[in-house]
Amino acid sequence: MAGCSPSRSEALASRVGSNRACRSSGDAALVEALRSGDEDAFRELFQRKSGLMKRIARGFVASDAVAEEIVQETWLAVVNGIDRFESRSSLNTWISSILINQARKHGVRERRSTPFGGLGSHTGDGPSVDADQFEKEGDAWPGHWAMGPRPWHSPERRLLSLEAREHLRHALGQLPERQRQVVGLRDVEGCSAEEVCSLLDLSEENQRVLLHRGRSRLRASLDRYLAEEAA
Amino acid sequence: MTAPREHVEEISCQEFVELVTDYFEGALGPRTQNRVEEHLVMCHYCETYAEQIRATMRALRALDDEPPAGEPSPAILAALRRRREDSR
Numbered sequence: 001m002a003g004c005s006p007s008r009s010e011a012l013a014s015r016v017g018s019n020r021a022c023r024s025s026g027d028a029a030l031v032e033a034l035r036s037g038d039e040d041a042f043r044e045l046f047q048r049k050s051g052l053m054k055r056i057a058r059g060f061v062a063s064d065a066v067a068e069e070i071v072q073e074t075w076l077a078v079v080n081g082i083d084r085f086e087s088r089s090s091l092n093t094w095i096s097s098i099l100i101n102q103a104r105k106h107g108v109r110e111r112r113s114t115p116f117g118g119l120g121s122h123t124g125d126g127p128s129v130d131a132d133q134f135e136k137e138g139d140a141w142p143g144h145w146a147m148g149p150r151p152w153h154s155p156e157r158r159l160l161s162l163e164a165r166e167h168l169r170h171a172l173g174q175l176p177e178r179q180r181q182v183v184g185l186r187d188v189e190g191c192s193a194e195e196v197c198s199l200l201d202l203s204e205e206n207q208r209v210l211l212h213r214g215r216s217r218l219r220a221s222l223d224r225y226l227a228e229e230a231a
Numbered sequence: 232m233t234a235p236r237e238h239v240e241e242i243s244c245q246e247f248v249e250l251v252t253d254y255f256e257g258a259l260g261p262r263t264q265n266r267v268e269e270h271l272v273m274c275h276y277c278e279t280y281a282e283q284i285r286a287t288m289r290a291l292r293a294l295d296d297e298p299p300a301g302e303p304s305p306a307i308l309a310a311l312r313r314r315r316e317d318s319r
Contacts, residue, residue: 037314046303052295072304079310128248129280143243148276152283159290168290187291193256204258212252219287 027091034082046075049092053099055188058173059181060103070106074099093195100199107177128216152226164225171221179214186211242266247277251284 033041050071057067057074077098085094129149135141158164172180172188181200185191191199197207242250242263247270253259254267271278 035314036318037311037316039308039311039315042307042311043303050301055295068301072307075303076307076310079307079314127245128251129245131245134243134245143245144274145244145276149280149283151279152286155283155286156289159286160293164290165294169294172291172294183291187288188294190292190295208252208256208258211256212249215252215284215287216248218291219283222287222290223283 027087030091031082031085031087034079037079042079049095050075052189053095055184056096056099057103057106059184060100060107060177066106067103070099070102073102077102096199128212129220150223150227152223153230155226158226158229159222164222164229167225168218168222171218175214175217179210179217182207182210183214183218187215240266242270244270244274244277244280247271247274248280251281254281255284 030041030045034045053071053074054064054067057070058064061067061070074095078095081098085091089097133146133149135144135146139146152158159168172183175183178200182196182202185196185199186193193204193207196202197204200207202210247267250259250263250267254264259267271281
């Protein structure tokens with residue numbers, strides 16, 4: 001994995017469009033404030049962005065503690081490197097690209113020191129729904145639902161409970177690494193497909209495949225959770 | 232060889248659950264898009280499945296509320312201080 005050279009970060013960042021997570025607004029004033037070491041302006045930015053950054057980092061590494069470390073390293077690189085920011089991309093996108101480079105370096109290090117499977121680096125490409133949920137060859141309607149998906153009653157209320165959110169957070173953490181990164185950026189952070197492809201160096205098709213596998217697994221996980229909770 | 236029958240073009244539910252993301256992403260070709268839409272009109276189960284994927288996406292979106300991660304490290308504060316001193 002390439003390190004976080006500013007030129008690479010800028011090149012990467014400039015390919016990324018704007019969105020909620022990576023949006024440009026009042027960059028010039030903020031860049032000036034960072035260049036002059038304005039602590040209040042920095043703290044405001046830190047408060048606003050660090051939670052989001054931690055979740056993105058968490059897509060690359062196995063623990064909250066390491067993700068927090070990555071966020072701190074990223075901010076240090078931002079403060080030290082702000083003179084090299086050339087406004088070819090938004091400030092947020094530039095920061096995101098630094099974050100992802102830092103996170104990747106940690107991710108590579110963690111994989112080297114993790115003896116087996118703990119990071120879920122397998123591709124996990126089973127079917128989205130177990131084959132036994134569908135009618136078989138020789139049945140009346142092969143390939144069609146045998147019983148149909150279990151209905152979810154009042155999903156909006158139940159899925160927003162603290163417990164359901166914890167369950168989902170845990171399930172997201174258990175996804176294979178690439179799926180976790182893509183689902184985290186797309187569905188939790190609200191980044192666009194184009195941005196995720198650029199930030200993670202993925203083709204559009206691979207991005208969709210990873211998103212599909214991740215979402216399908218999480219649906220299945222919530223389905224089990226809701227069934228158990230109702231029992 | 233058997234002659235093609237009209238329902239050869241239909242997609243099955245088992246195919247639908249693998250196409251649902253491409254469908255949401257607008258990444259299907261027009262022909263497959265039509266087949267998926269026709270299937271959804273007819274298949275209450277797949278409609279339910281698609282809605283569960285949407286509910287999963289909404290639940291994921293709601294995870295976006297973690298509090299910020301602590302305080303800036305002393306190294307960051309020192310780097311800011313150096314910048315302030317340099318710009319004086």
